[in-house]
Amino acid sequence: MLKILKYSFYDLMRSRWSYVYFAFYLLLGIVLLFLNNDLSKAVITLMNVIIVLVPLIGTIFGVMYYYNSKEFTELLLAQPLKRSSIFLGQYLGVAISLSMSLVLGLGIPFIFYGLFKSTAIWDFSLLLITGAFLTFIFSALAFNIALSNENKIKGFGYAILLWLFLAIIYDGIFLMSLILFEDYPLDKLSLIGTMLNPIDLSRTLILLKLDISALLGYTGAIFKQFFGTNFGLIVSIAMLTVWVLMPVFRIIFKSKKKDF
Amino acid sequence: MVSIQNLHKKFGKNQVLSGLDLEISEGGIFAVLGPNGSGKTTLIKCLLGMVIPNKGSISVMGENVKNGSAYRHKIDYLPQIANFPSNLKVKELIKMIKDLRGNTTLDQELISLFKLEPFLDKKLGNLSGGTKQKVNLVLTFMFNSPLVILDEPTSGLDPISLLRLKKLIQAEKDKGKTILITSHIMSFVEEISDEIVFLLEGKIYFKGSINELKNKTNQPDFEHAIASILTDNHA
Numbered sequence: 001m002l003k004i005l006k007y008s009f010y011d012l013m014r015s016r017w018s019y020v021y022f023a024f025y026l027l028l029g030i031v032l033l034f035l036n037n038d039l040s041k042a043v044i045t046l047m048n049v050i051i052v053l054v055p056l057i058g059t060i061f062g063v064m065y066y067y068n069s070k071e072f073t074e075l076l077l078a079q080p081l082k083r084s085s086i087f088l089g090q091y092l093g094v095a096i097s098l099s100m101s102l103v104l105g106l107g108i109p110f111i112f113y114g115l116f117k118s119t120a121i122w123d124f125s126l127l128l129i130t131g132a133f134l135t136f137i138f139s140a141l142a143f144n145i146a147l148s149n150e151n152k153i154k155g156f157g158y159a160i161l162l163w164l165f166l167a168i169i170y171d172g173i174f175l176m177s178l179i180l181f182e183d184y185p186l187d188k189l190s191l192i193g194t195m196l197n198p199i200d201l202s203r204t205l206i207l208l209k210l211d212i213s214a215l216l217g218y219t220g221a222i223f224k225q226f227f228g229t230n231f232g233l234i235v236s237i238a239m240l241t242v243w244v245l246m247p248v249f250r251i252i253f254k255s256k257k258k259d260f
Numbered sequence: 261m262v263s264i265q266n267l268h269k270k271f272g273k274n275q276v277l278s279g280l281d282l283e284i285s286e287g288g289i290f291a292v293l294g295p296n297g298s299g300k301t302t303l304i305k306c307l308l309g310m311v312i313p314n315k316g317s318i319s320v321m322g323e324n325v326k327n328g329s330a331y332r333h334k335i336d337y338l339p340q341i342a343n344f345p346s347n348l349k350v351k352e353l354i355k356m357i358k359d360l361r362g363n364t365t366l367d368q369e370l371i372s373l374f375k376l377e378p379f380l381d382k383k384l385g386n387l388s389g390g391t392k393q394k395v396n397l398v399l400t401f402m403f404n405s406p407l408v409i410l411d412e413p414t415s416g417l418d419p420i421s422l423l424r425l426k427k428l429i430q431a432e433k434d435k436g437k438t439i440l441i442t443s444h445i446m447s448f449v450e451e452i453s454d455e456i457v458f459l460l461e462g463k464i465y466f467k468g469s470i471n472e473l474k475n476k477t478n479q480p481d482f483e484h485a486i487a488s489i490l491t492d493n494h495a
Contacts, residue, residue, distance in 0.1 A: 014347050071343030077310045080332035259311040
């Protein structure tokens with residue numbers, strides 16, 4: 001698996017898109033920091049960008065990479081290699097190179113800004129960690145979609161729909177249900193609802209870390225009580241890990257049964 | 261060498277292989293023929309473990325295909341369509357496959373046989389179809405495995421390379437290897453194969469030498485013999 005990972009990673013590192021993605025974050029980081037001059041505001045703006053953009057790029061890149069390397073995958077399948085190591089290697093190659101673009105692209109301007117001397121380092125690290133988690137989650141979901149759909153157009157369609165659902169529609173439904181059932185106690189429901197969507201989970205995690213939960217009212221207080229503690233942090237990270245592992249196991253399972 | 265029993269494969273509603281039995285003995289060149297959609301590529305992909313059969317068993321040199329991937333060390337496979345990662349150089353691809361499969365020194369010989377030296381530093385995305393096929397051939401033959409499977413090996417090759425390929429296949433046969441070929445070019449098949457396996461509707465319709473086929477169908481030449489099978493069966 002490590003060999004496949006190595007080659008997928010090199011292949012991606014050489015492609016123009018990794019540089020574009022890296023340069024985008026570099027520019028974003030520089031602009032936000034040096035024009036804004038307020039570190040925690042910069043982190044919030046970054047969060048808003050990351051929470052929407054990272055899943056989108058992860059999904060599109062994952063699907064694109066799978067379909068583009070299809071013939072090459074067939075070449076590998078005829079070699080004495082295990083199927084699970086071929087697909088896991090490719091998946092990790094995509095996820096690691098995307099996470100690297102993110103972490104380096106945002107990290108470099110922040111280091112120059114003097115991050116290590118500031119108190120925002122933990123908020124910022126949490127931002128990068130959740131960004132990396134989201135990359136791993138969404139590229140794994142994208143590989144799942146691509147493995148299940150031979151048709152490229154269908155695969156892309158489902159991938160975009162998945163992103164749209166988790167990034168936008170889910171919030172809408174969530175909010176509607178909160179308004180609809182506002183007469184009932186909803187704190188547990190909203191906690192669970194947040195846990196079930198990796199994008200919401202990441203957003204809540206960062207917001208509460210930034211100590212602006214007062215803006216969120218009563219629910220915010222409950223959330224703060226939960227997410228703000230170490231227990232909440234551990235549960236959230238565990239939940240994000242589950243979100244990575246589930247699709248990864250499905251990749252292994254699905255790839256074993258697929259015809260090429 | 262290869263033994264296949266009662267092989268069934270269905271893609272959706274499309275029954276491609278229905279109870280295929282085949283024994284291939286060691287040494288010699290076997291051509292797998294059949295009309296479009298008769299299951300040639302599916303059969304080969306089942307052998308390689310790329311397609312998972314619904315029913316039946318396949319063993320290659322006594323090893324069941326289902327038990328892991330190690331048996332593929334004994335198989336060299338030339339796929340029908342040669343599409344490689346376009347960012348890689350030819351040299352790097354060869355190095356990479358060697359890294360994945362184990363080292364070999366035969367690649368230099370094959371590169372000079374197909375006159376690929378000027379292309380070694382070029383990216384695979386910039387090569388012509390025929391040159392890609394030559395790279396494909398180098399990758400296939402450089403491991404010296406006892407079983408060689410070639411899916412449409414002639415596609416895109418110029419006449420000189422075709423001659424070199426024929427010589428190469430003969431040389432491999434003389435080393436005692438078993439070679440499995442699919443092709444639609446009948447003159448090529450007639451020239452090189454020792455035995456043919458004719459697939460029709462997911463089963464073996466005929467297995468034997470070309471002369472036996474001519475006698476069976478009462479046709480003077482190979483091409484007409486094949487054509488008569490197809491017209492008799494309305495395929």
